[in-house]
Amino acid sequence: GAVVSQHPSRVICKSGTSVKIECRSLDFQATTMFWYRQFPKQSLMLMATSNEGSKATYEQGVEKDKFLINHASLTLSTLTVTSAHPEDSSFYICSATKEGIGPQHFGDGTRLSIL
Amino acid sequence: QKEVEQDPGPLSVPEGAIVSLNCTYSNSAFQYFMWYRQYSRKGPELLMYTYSSGNKEDGRFTAQVDKSSKYISLFIRDSQPSDSATYLCAMSKAAGNKLTFGGGTRVLVKP
DSSP: OOOEEEEOSEEEEOTTOOEEEEEEESSSOOSEEEEEEEOTTSOEEEEEEEETTSOOEEOTTOOTTTEEEEEEETTEEEEEETTOOGGGOEEEEEEEEGGGOSOOEEOOOEEEEEO | OOSEEEOOOOEEEETTSOEEEEEEESOTTOOEEEEEEEOTTSOOEEEEEEESSEEEEETTEEEEEETTTTEEEEEESSOOGGGOEEEEEEEESSTTOOOEEOOOEEEEEEO
């Protein structure tokens, strides 16, 4: 159990495009989901914490108008990178906790490349 | 100084050897400790999840937590080439809270 699915796995798009990434908990309800960014050969950097039915909490330095997070149901959170630019190219990973407690279970990430 | 320190490696071992990984941390408020394995271009996979001090064993994996020393370890017995990956330690102050990660240790198990 505790499977988290992330879609798409790979996105290549032009500068100025908005990109939406979905994160789904397949076999459990996730009141809390997390969004991370990872640069090559570096550890995960938390971007925001997403709570079902409420506004996301963003980490310091993360532009909330740039990275829109919606957690409309107990199994789905989305991250939209608005007006993406080459510097937004990165590996984005989501995670979820069962019923808001316990360890985080991660999706397989989305590799975003902005040309 | 980072809150969680982890040797980046790479740590190279022959197949069948014991892999020993560790992290040190500075914040005594951390209560929950995790080890994740991450293959290239994939998300982290949970290996071990422990609360407070003590040992936990699961198959070939053993996790140890020493809160008095602010030191956690992961041991992998009978290592296999498929264990070659980056291993991340992570910890949180409360269940379900955000995680603080170590930088990861890259492990290579040679056949």
